[in-house]
Amino acid sequence: MGLSFPLNNINLKNEKLIMRILVCISQVPDTSTKIVLKNNNTSVSSDGVTWVINPYDEWYALIRAIELKESGIATDVHLVTVGKADVEPVIRKALALGGDEAIRIDADSNDPYEIAHYIAEYAAGAGYDLILCGKESIDYNNGTTGAMLAELLDIDYIGFATGIQVEADTAVVTREIEGGEETDACNLPLVISCQKGVAEARIPNMRGIMAARTRPLKVITPSTITAVTEMLSYELPPAKTGIKLVSPDNLDELVELLHTEAKVI
Amino acid sequence: MSVIVLVEHTGGIIKKQSFEAVQYAAQIAKKMGTTVTALALGSVAATEMEGLGQYGAQKVLHVADSRLNDLHSGAYAGALIAAAQKEDSKVIVTLHDIKGRAVAPRVAVKLKAGLVAGALSYPDTEKGFVIKKAVFSGKAFAYVNILSEVKVIMLMPNTFPVEKLEGKAVVEQLEVSFSEKNFSVKIKSVNKVTGEVPLADAELVVSGGRGLKGPENWGILEDLAKELGAATACSRPVADSHWRPHHEHVGQTGGTIRPNLYIAVGISGAIQHLAGVNGSKTIVVINKDPEAPFFKAANYGVVGDALEILPRLTAAVKKFKEHHQ
Numbered sequence: 001m002g003l004s005f006p007l008n009n010i011n012l013k014n015e016k017l018i019m020r021i022l023v024c025i026s027q028v029p030d031t032s033t034k035i036v037l038k039n040n041n042t043s044v045s046s047d048g049v050t051w052v053i054n055p056y057d058e059w060y061a062l063i064r065a066i067e068l069k070e071s072g073i074a075t076d077v078h079l080v081t082v083g084k085a086d087v088e089p090v091i092r093k094a095l096a097l098g099g100d101e102a103i104r105i106d107a108d109s110n111d112p113y114e115i116a117h118y119i120a121e122y123a124a125g126a127g128y129d130l131i132l133c134g135k136e137s138i139d140y141n142n143g144t145t146g147a148m149l150a151e152l153l154d155i156d157y158i159g160f161a162t163g164i165q166v167e168a169d170t171a172v173v174t175r176e177i178e179g180g181e182e183t184d185a186c187n188l189p190l191v192i193s194c195q196k197g198v199a200e201a202r203i204p205n206m207r208g209i210m211a212a213r214t215r216p217l218k219v220i221t222p223s224t225i226t227a228v229t230e231m232l233s234y235e236l237p238p239a240k241t242g243i244k245l246v247s248p249d250n251l252d253e254l255v256e257l258l259h260t261e262a263k264v265i
Numbered sequence: 266m267s268v269i270v271l272v273e274h275t276g277g278i279i280k281k282q283s284f285e286a287v288q289y290a291a292q293i294a295k296k297m298g299t300t301v302t303a304l305a306l307g308s309v310a311a312t313e314m315e316g317l318g319q320y321g322a323q324k325v326l327h328v329a330d331s332r333l334n335d336l337h338s339g340a341y342a343g344a345l346i347a348a349a350q351k352e353d354s355k356v357i358v359t360l361h362d363i364k365g366r367a368v369a370p371r372v373a374v375k376l377k378a379g380l381v382a383g384a385l386s387y388p389d390t391e392k393g394f395v396i397k398k399a400v401f402s403g404k405a406f407a408y409v410n411i412l413s414e415v416k417v418i419m420l421m422p423n424t425f426p427v428e429k430l431e432g433k434a435v436v437e438q439l440e441v442s443f444s445e446k447n448f449s450v451k452i453k454s455v456n457k458v459t460g461e462v463p464l465a466d467a468e469l470v471v472s473g474g475r476g477l478k479g480p481e482n483w484g485i486l487e488d489l490a491k492e493l494g495a496a497t498a499c500s501r502p503v504a505d506s507h508w509r510p511h512h513e514h515v516g517q518t519g520g521t522i523r524p525n526l527y528i529a530v531g532i533s534g535a536i537q538h539l540a541g542v543n544g545s546k547t548i549v550v551i552n553k554d555p556e557a558p559f560f561k562a563a564n565y566g567v568v569g570d571a572l573e574i575l576p577r578l579t580a581a582v583k584k585f586k587e588h589h590q
């Protein structure tokens with residue numbers, strides 16, 4: 001925690017602890033967006049796209065951070081996004097849900113390493129105890145930013161969290177493991193990627209929307225780094241070629257088709 | 266110069282998906298004129314590791330430290346980097362699953378290596394090192410070129426069929442020194458869903474939606490799943506209404522699965538649901554509404570009442586199995 005004096009001599013109940021949370025927010029096309037390619041399939045058209053906060057960032061990471069602040073555990077909740085000025089409406093929407101200030105790192109990138117590098121560069125000196133991000137962004141579906149941040153900041157990482165509690169300088173996190181769930185304890189600072197279970201969704205109220213207007217949105221320019229990947233082109237999946245309908249009275253035929261044609265059973 | 270691949274195990278038994286990753290790495294190695302070295306962490310039997318030879322691994326590096334039986338992302342990454350450096354590897358392969366996603370990104374940033382998460386193809390080395398992956402939750406694919414000298418590939422499980430050949434890998438112990446800090450995550454309790462096929466690994470999945478009307482009707486869906494040896498899944502409203510446990514929820518906000526067969530029963534096929542299942546190889550839709558959007562994404566469809574169809578389908582599967590014993 002952001003404490004510079006020995007913990008053993010103080011009464012934790014009376015001392016005001018400092019606990020700062022950074023929430024990583026990414027802007028993505030709304031889930032119902034129809035993907036249209038342009039420029040000879042080298043880019044995705046943004047015509048008519050409704051931009052939203054990545055659902056995992058909004059519903060789980062951000063809401064849990066706000067809950068931790070409301071329950072008096074966290075003192076500051078900051079939001080960070082890597083993007084150009086056109087992402088500001090979405091980060092304002094995130095501020096309307098809660099959070100004390102937002103930081104926009106002025107860069108346009110879809111290279112996971114570059115994005116993580118920019119966030120880590122900002123966060124390195126800023127003294128956050130907890131960094132929350134979403135399990136994955138629904139545009140590029142990487143799910144890699146959280147672990148990258150942990151490595152760049154040389155701190156621990158818990159992925160696929162389904163629940164987060166914070167007690168003094170320890171986070172108690174339930175997370176998905178193969179075929180079940182596990183509960184871990186880890187000292188702060190820590191990076192956690194969040195998914196369903198971490199918080200219950202809520203909608204911004206009018207007061208939040210008004211308050212968000214006055215909350216600071218800082219813009220910072222990152223140092224430049226070279227991307228290590230590039231998206232060369234895109235492709236749309238082939239349309240399913242005709243469905244085979246089977247009569248409900250002839251399910252033996254369905255089973256036969258699954259065996260001989262689809263070869264899945 | 267060998268290609269290095271991280272293999273995963275459950276209680277010492279190597280995961281089937283890791284065979285696929287080893288075979289994938291072997292194909293890449295062959296193209297590059299080199300060999301494959303697998304890395305196994307924690308307590309694994311020698312015979313299990315030697316068996317990786319059947320999927321193309323010449324050698325297995327084994328870090329026997331029992332603390333590695335549980336996922337500690339920093340330690341795993343440290344071991345993978347140590348192995349890659351020992352072998353002078355330029356290509357590192359993991360699975361795109363829970364462990365892979367905690368480890369590969371750490372390795373990539375440490376080595377300043379470009380990474381492709383969820384690879385669906387072999388690298389195309391004609392115009393660089395280009396790999397296909399799904400984007401926009403399966404609504405499109407992207408071709409990503411890795412520009413750095415070292416490349417990290419996270420293979421999407423269940424992408425390539427696995428072929429078992431002859432061969433025996435040589436097992437070599439690898440010493441890696443970890444710092445205490447690598448183990449700062451302390452496991453307090455583990456709650457495994459026992460007796461069922463884990464959904465993420467399942468090759469066959471039977472999934473139910475609101476069309477099943479209520480939790481009391483899930484028995485007939487489970488009967489079909491049992492007959493097929495399939496895992497069960499559900500749509501979001503079903504989990505939200507607590508008809509089924511949350512870990513069964515698939516879709517945009519739930520799990521993403523890519524089984525060989527996905528049978529959707531009484532699910533309308535909303536885009537957010539499809540996002541979690543559209544990588545399935547074969548989709549069967551059972552719905553009483555012939556206009557249900559799911560039929561557009563399906564290979565096979567049955568129009569009718571699920572409550573009548575499910576028991577009949579179970580009986581048909583049973584009959585089929587009896588004939589094919």
Ligand SMILES: Cc1cc2nc3c(=O)[nH]c(=O)nc-3n(C[C@H](O)[C@H](O)[C@H](O)COP(=O)(O)OP(=O)(O)OC[C@H]3O[C@@H](n4cnc5c(N)ncnc54)[C@H](O)[C@@H]3O)c2cc1C
Nearest residue numbers: 474475476500501516517518531532533535537553554571
């Ligand atoms: C941002 C966002 C994220 C979302 N994420 C997810 C997600 O991750 N996963 C998800 O599943 N949903 C998700 N949803 C919800 C999604 O949009 C749909 O509302 C949901 O998938 C519908 O579930 P359903 O098909 O079970 O129910 P319904 O839409 O109610 O459909 C029930 C279907 O059953 C059929 N039916 C009814 N009776 C019978 C019968 N007797 N026999 C056979 N068929 C019958 C009906 O014809 C209908 O097609 C999300 C929504 C949003 C906005």
Ligand SMILES: Nc1ncnc2c1ncn2[C@@H]1O[C@H](COP(=O)(O)O)[C@@H](O)[C@H]1O
Nearest residue numbers: 024026082133134136137142143144145
């Ligand atoms: N451009 C971005 N700016 C801020 N946070 C991001 C950005 N991209 C991804 N993230 C965070 O990283 C998480 C995982 O994203 P990804 O690794 O891209 O799938 C997201 O849920 C966000 O919390």
